[in-house]
Amino acid sequence: xxxxxxxxxxxxxxxxxxxxxxxxxxxxxxxxxxxxxxxxxxxxxxxxxxxxxxxxxxxxxxxxxxxxxxxxxxxxxxxxxxxxxxxxxxxxxxxxxxxxxxxxxxxxxxxxxxxxxxxxxxxxxxxxxxxxxxxxxxxxxxxxxxxxxxxxxxxxxxxxxxxxxxxxxxxxxxxxxxxxxxxxxxxxxxxxxxxxxxxxxxxxxxxxxxxxxxxxxxxxxxxxxxxxxxxxxxxxxxxxxxxxxxxxxxxxxxxxxxxxxxxxxxxxxxxxxxxxxxxxxxxxxxxxxxxxxxxxxxxxxxxxxxxxxxxxxxxxxxxxxxxxxxxxxx
Numbered sequence: 001x002x003x004x005x006x007x008x009x010x011x012x013x014x015x016x017x018x019x020x021x022x023x024x025x026x027x028x029x030x031x032x033x034x035x036x037x038x039x040x041x042x043x044x045x046x047x048x049x050x051x052x053x054x055x056x057x058x059x060x061x062x063x064x065x066x067x068x069x070x071x072x073x074x075x076x077x078x079x080x081x082x083x084x085x086x087x088x089x090x091x092x093x094x095x096x097x098x099x100x101x102x103x104x105x106x107x108x109x110x111x112x113x114x115x116x117x118x119x120x121x122x123x124x125x126x127x128x129x130x131x132x133x134x135x136x137x138x139x140x141x142x143x144x145x146x147x148x149x150x151x152x153x154x155x156x157x158x159x160x161x162x163x164x165x166x167x168x169x170x171x172x173x174x175x176x177x178x179x180x181x182x183x184x185x186x187x188x189x190x191x192x193x194x195x196x197x198x199x200x201x202x203x204x205x206x207x208x209x210x211x212x213x214x215x216x217x218x219x220x221x222x223x224x225x226x227x228x229x230x231x232x233x234x235x236x237x238x239x240x241x242x243x244x245x246x247x248x249x250x251x252x253x254x255x256x257x258x259x260x261x262x263x264x265x266x267x268x269x270x271x272x273x274x275x276x277x278x279x280x281x282x283x284x285x286x287x288x289x290x291x292x293x294x295x296x297x298x299x300x301x302x303x304x305x306x307x308x309x310x311x312x313x314x315x316x317x318x319x320x321x322x323x324x325x326x327x328x329x330x
Contacts, residue, residue: 007150007158008165011132015162018135020128024170027124028177035112036182043103055099059090066090085293088206089199096196098213104190105183106216110223112178113171114286117227119263121174122234122283126255128166129238131248132159133323152324156243160316163235171228175220195219199291200300206291219289226285229305233279233312234259240315243323266295273298279311 015021066083069075093100101107113121133156179188193216200207234255241251262280275281276296282304287294294300 004154004158004161007154008161011158011162012165015128015166018131021166021169024124024127025173025177028174029181031120032112032177032181036108036185039103039108039182040185055102056094059094063087063090082293085201085206085291089291092206092208092211093196096213098194098196100195102190102193103186104193105179105186105188106190106193106220108182108186109175109178110195110216110220112182113175113223113227114290116174117230117286118266118284119259121170121227121231122259123256124170124174125163125167125231125235126238126252126259128170129163129235130242130252130255132162132239133242134246134248134251135242153320156320156323160236160239160319163239164232167228167231167235171224171231175224191215191217197222197289197291201291201293223286223289226289230283230285230308233308233315234283236312236315236319237279240319240322243319243326272296276303277307279308282307 066087070080070083070087089100101111194213195216196211196213197219198210198212200210237258238251238255241254242248245251245254258280262278262283265275265278266281266284273296276299281295282299284292285301285304285308288301288304
């Protein structure tokens with residue numbers, strides 16, 4: 001019987017030959033400089049607006065602007081709720097005399113990954129994982145693969161392990177390129193800068209009792225761990241669609257529609273409580289570290305982790321059941 005190692009090695013070789021990972025690296029190398037330049041312009045504009053590089057002036061102005069907008073009758077209530085939370089967080093950072101977005105390579109990496117976890121990184125994972133099974137049907141290699149003395153569950157398990165390795169590569173490559181590219185502009189310091197986490201948001205109230213500072217390096221590790229888990233669930237679900245739908249284009253279309261709809265729903269479902277059980281609404285796990293207002297009342301980090309875990313387990317069970325029972329030779 002064939003062990004898993006040569007199967008995983010074969011899958012990784014095929015993945016490299018398809019140059020999907022190279023495409024991901026090229027996309028990152030093109031996108032990150034754009035965001036770095038945009039962040040540099042924001043910093044310059046803030047300096048012109050406030051006439052100083054003091055971050056406190058920016059935070060005070062943010063509090064004033066948000067407080068004024070909360071009194072507007074034209075603003076939706078859920079936006080007012082979000083701004084009330086942001087005002088309290090800004091005041092907290094002022095009281096602690098800590099710049100929450102000090103311009104450096106580490107901070108840029110932290111903010112980029114935080115904003116990319118909801119859509120950008122899942123799309124990169126989808127590009128890599130979408131044809132791991134459906135591509136075998138398209139090329140006809142599935143018949144050759146199954147003529148070997150290999151159990152079907154081992155074949156699919158090797159593809160699942162390949163997805164885990166690919167997700168790890170994509171997340172690490174994103175962080176490394178962010179740091180290297182942005183560091184040219186903002187510098188490579190900031191590892192020991194204190195970052196506060198542990199905010200508990202309930203409605204418009206923010207509980208600061210469990211808030212504590214940690215080094216930015218430790219915060220970055222926690223953030224990347226959450227990003228990796230979100231991306232892994234997306235990869236597992238992409239594998240499921242690759243098993244169920246033999247067309248790579250159809251599988252990519254389904255996942256693309258699901259991810260984009262999730263990005264839209266996150267900003268619109270505050271009054272639809274049952275939507276919190278959808279996996280795409282729970283992808284932005286990093287928001288819980290920074291104290292951002294959850295999209296739906298009652299959501300927190302353990303809840304979102306549990307929801308994503310259930311979706312991941314169900315996807316794995318469906319994938320293995322369908323792959324081992326389905327007549328893949330026709």
